[in-house]
Amino acid sequence: MQFYRRTLALPGVRTLLVLVFFARIPGTAAGMALTLHIAVTMDRGYGAAGTVGAVATIGIALGAPVLGRVVDRYGLRPMLVVTTIGEATFWVFARFMSYPMLLVCGFVGGLLVLPAMSIGRQAIAALVPEDLRRTAYSMDSVSTELSFMVGPAAAVLVSTQFSTQTALMAMAVGIVVVGCALYVVNPAVRSKAEKAAVEKVPRRVWLTPRLVGVLLVGAGAVFILAGTEVAIVAQMQHSGELSWTGVVVIVWSAGSAVGGLVYGALTRSYRQATLMAWLGVLTIPIGLAGGEWWWLMLALVPAAFLCAPTIAATGEEVARLAPPAARGEATGLQSSAFTLGAAAGAPLVGFVVDHASPGWGFAIAGIGGVLVAGLAWVLAARQKEEAPIVVSPDTVAAKH
CATH class of the missing domain: 1.20.1250.20 (MFS general substrate transporter like domains)
Incomplete structure (x- = not known):
């Protein structure tokens, strides 16, 4: 357990692990919330819900490297402002959208998904020396598993106990909270030495x-x-x-x-x-x-x-x-x-x-x-x- 003790003793690591765990929960709940809204509330079926999910997935896949490049050039906070506003806007208005609108806006929303997963991995590389990264990334993987256990279950709970419209609004609130928390903490994506030599x-x-x-x-x-x-x-x-x-x-x-x-x-x-x-x-x-x-x-x-x-x-x-x-x-x-x-x-x-x-x-x-x-x-x-x-x-x- 010495590797875990040494890793957790590093400045900022404990805060980062707790922060990214909660930051990933809205993202893990997104697919379930959208699926239930389209398939159940809109009564379009799971095939239609899967199509919107596929379109959003294409947007996420295309947007992630671009957002990463923004972080490389301008830093974390400008990217957080854009993605927090963009993704939260999608979730606020999603409950009013027709199915064709969801197809189009799902792709745009995918492009602007707040990349909590990437932020966590970048910050670990900046905070943790190479000889301890295996341990740090292992903890990050465990944290991801836990967030995937919490997020979809929370989406189902809110959707069934209240409504899918409430779940979509909860997604918007969650994204804003996560974006603001990341903006305030502003986890380092490069170490001091890397900034000097970049x-x-x-x-x-x-x-x-x-x-x-x-x-x-x-x-x-x-x-x-x-x-x-x-x-x-x-x-x-x-x-x-x-x-x-x-x-x-x-x-x-x-x-x-x-x-x-x-x-x-x-x-x-x-x-x-x-x-x-x-x-x-x-x-x-x-x-x-x-x-x-x-x-x-x-x-x-x-x-x-x-x-x-x-x-x-x-x-x-x-x-x-x-x-x-x-x-x-x-x-x-x-x-x-x-x-x-x-x-x-x-x-x-x-x-x-x-x-x-x-x-x-x-x-x-x-x-x-x-x-x-x-x-x-x-x-x-x-x-x-x-x-x-x-x-x-x-x-x-x-x-x-």
Whole structure:
């Protein structure tokens, strides 16, 4: 536990972890609140809700690197002002919008989503020395798991106990509170040494095949997680035990959190492609667990242990390979990779489940992850193991 004690003793780390945990809750609740409003209150069905979600996802994927670049050039606060006003405005007026308007504004709202995930990862890289980043990113992954347990449940609670219109307004209030809190605290996105030595680096210098491979691993990991979530629901419905789904998902998330804590206490890091390959391999046979719901729950545990470590290792490697001057854009690309992985995993596995069986859903999610891990290995093989980029005029000139 010495790594955790040392990390938590660093100035600003405890405040950051608490802040980003609460900052991520509105984002994790957004999809559920919007889905319930469109599918239930507007009576447009889940397909229509999924279409709006897909359009918003495209906006998020396109906007994240741009917002990161804004942080690199102008700092955190200007970006927070734009995204807080933009996203809160969407949620205030969403309850009055027709379905076609939601399609259009969902894309614009996605472009302006407040990037709480990216902010947390950037701040960790600035506050935590490299030898403790594995532990810090592991805690960040556990925090993310917890926020995903709280956010959707809160959206369902408000929507069912009050109304979906109330839930949408609560989203607007939550975004404003989060944006103001981040603005006041203004977590550092570069250390003092990095600010003093910062120098612009062309994208082709730092966006190497190895970093692209890391981003692919991030997309592949979330592909597995999104696909597994769909397959869990399908399996529980198929076995007639849908009421136990919440328990299964909670145990699955708890297993991931435990795995993240264990990974953060290790004395060495493991390659992201290796972790994700094992995550995929352990996901493939989950569908073989038949019988009662607790068999499925137990079958999920081995793969669950590798979920948070894989995400944590990806964040650690992005922070290592990206120069401080481009860290915002790099973490934005990481967020885009996560978003696209989820956007691909859920519908693909859903299609397989509809035309085959829930067991094949787990298999496809795992096989997809293994294939992406293999592609990441190929990209890494094209480039020798590299040290973190040292920004200097010679480094930049050598690439021109």
